[in-house]
Amino acid sequence: MTAFDSGANADFQFDLAHSPERAGSDSIKWRKYAGRDVIPMWVADMDFAAPQPILDALQARIAHGVFGYAHAWPALEAAVVEGIARDHAWQIRPEWLVWLPGMVSAFNVAVRACTRPGDGVFTATPIYPPFLGAPGNFDCRLLTAPLQRQGERWEWDWDATHAALADGARLFMLCNPHNPVGRVFGRDELERIAQLAEAHDLVICSDEIHCGLVLDETRPHLPIAALGPEVAKRTITLMAPSKTWNIPALYSAFAIIPDPALRARYRKAMDGIVPAVGVLGLIGTEVAYRDCAPWRSALLDTLRANARQVLDSINALPGLHTTPVEATYLAWIDCTGLMAARGISDPVRFFEEAGVGLSDGRDFGLPGFVRLNFGCPPERLAQALERMRRAVLG
Ligand SMILES: Cc1ncc(COP(=O)(O)O)c(C=O)c1O
Numbered sequence: 342m343t344a345f346d347s348g349a350n351a352d353f354q355f356d357l358a359h360s361p362e363r364a365g366s367d368s369i370k371w372r373k374y375a376g377r378d379v380i381p382m383w384v385a386d387m388d389f390a391a392p393q394p395i396l397d398a399l400q401a402r403i404a405h406g407v408f409g410y411a412h413a414w415p416a417l418e419a420a421v422v423e424g425i426a427r428d429h430a431w432q433i434r435p436e437w438l439v440w441l442p443g444m445v446s447a448f449n450v451a452v453r454a455c456t457r458p459g460d461g462v463f464t465a466t467p468i469y470p471p472f473l474g475a476p477g478n479f480d481c482r483l484l485t486a487p488l489q490r491q492g493e494r495w496e497w498d499w500d501a502t503h504a505a506l507a508d509g510a511r512l513f514m515l516c517n518p519h520n521p522v523g524r525v526f527g528r529d530e531l532e533r534i535a536q537l538a539e540a541h542d543l544v545i546c547s548d549e550i551h552c553g554l555v556l557d558e559t560r561p562h563l564p565i566a567a568l569g570p571e572v573a574k575r576t577i578t579l580m581a582p583s584k585t586w587n588i589p590a591l592y593s594a595f596a597i598i599p600d601p602a603l604r605a606r607y608r609k610a611m612d613g614i615v616p617a618v619g620v621l622g623l624i625g626t627e628v629a630y631r632d633c634a635p636w637r638s639a640l641l642d643t644l645r646a647n648a649r650q651v652l653d654s655i656n657a658l659p660g661l662h663t664t665p666v667e668a669t670y671l672a673w674i675d676c677t678g679l680m681a682a683r684g685i686s687d688p689v690r691f692f693e694e695a696g697v698g699l700s701d702g703r704d705f706g707l708p709g710f711v712r713l714n715f716g717c718p719p720e721r722l723a724q725a726l727e728r729m730r731r732a733v734l735g
Pocket of ligand 1: 469
């Protein structure tokens with residue numbers, strides 16, 4: 342056993358020796374630094390191969406040889422329904438599902454379906470950058486309130502949220518678990534959001550793409566629509582197998598919309614614009630939800646160890662600070678102390694020059710922060726953290 346083996350989950354290997362070489366591949370994440378000695382830790386995909394059952398099913402489907410049009414089939418929808426009941430204790434019905442080729446499309450469709458030009462669309466910042474652009478795509482106004490770090494956790498600013506919503510909001514775009522701050526919002530927070538949605542008569546669009554990646558076992562993911570029928574009625578929940586099982590390029594996602602009228606509005610907003618999910622994505626989704634729970638469990642062991650490595654290493658460095666990641670494989674790092682102490686204006690460039698490629702907090706609405714993707718073999722993470730340590734202390 343190496344120091345990185347995960348004991349009970351040792352059937353699955355997430356170490357460097359078992360990770361495919363991505364340099365020189367089609368990967369956006371790796372191509373950015375082609376020919377440079379920079380470890381890419383930006384775009385949110387992982388450096389691990391997808392689970393073997395998914396690879397086997399895709400290979401069998403390719404061997405069939407015919408790629409005609411396909412639609413989601415009952416066994417696929419049953420796998421999703423059962424997977425969500427098993428993993429998140431939420432009983433949905435197959436007819437609530439609407440399939441889309443990706444989450445960014447899915448939340449843009451939500452804006453299109455639920456607003457008119459000039460309406461307000463709310464989200465809390467910092468946030469995954471396409472949230473910030475979606476309202477403008479439909480001539481809506483982006484309304485924001487900042488999440489705030491209190492001690493070792495990012496928290497809602499309820500007064501600011503309430504004030505922003507009062508400015509003509511029609512849609513509440515929630516990200517839970519949250520990219521980039523890594524929070525899994527608790528029942529109390531979700532109930533508060535549901536109350537605000539009720540008070541302002543809002544639709545909630547809840548992006549739950551990271552719900553399979555909860556690292557803090559004391560904070561299970563709770564879909565906001567699972568709070569009860571009243572909130573479910575006004576909610577569009579978005580999920581996908583893409584982050585958890587590392588198949589984002591298969592472009593398969595789904596909206597869960599219990600209310601028939603809202604579902605019809607949503608489908609109408611897709612008409613003629615949003616293509617169907619490709620058959621390989623549908624197959625990957627069925628197998629992921631049905632057969633890949635053991636792989637996920639082993640992955641989470643690796644990500645938990647990686648998260649600890651990041652927390653310990655970063656918080657040992659002067660001028661940097663990060664908070665415990667409750668979910669996702671993304672660490673949100675405050676560099677403002679380092680920038681002030683060293684006169685650094687661009688922390689992304691500073692760490693790139695040290696050989697580590699991070700995402701810029703500016704794109705998420707919070708300059709002075711960087712996001713580090715630790716969905717990689719522990720050895721590669723250790724090397725990147727060592728480069729950051731040397732750059733900061735050097
Ligand atoms: C919160 C969130 N939503 C959506 C996406 C992207 O989803 P897709 O690639 O299916 O459009 C990401 C990717 O990082 C994400 O973090």
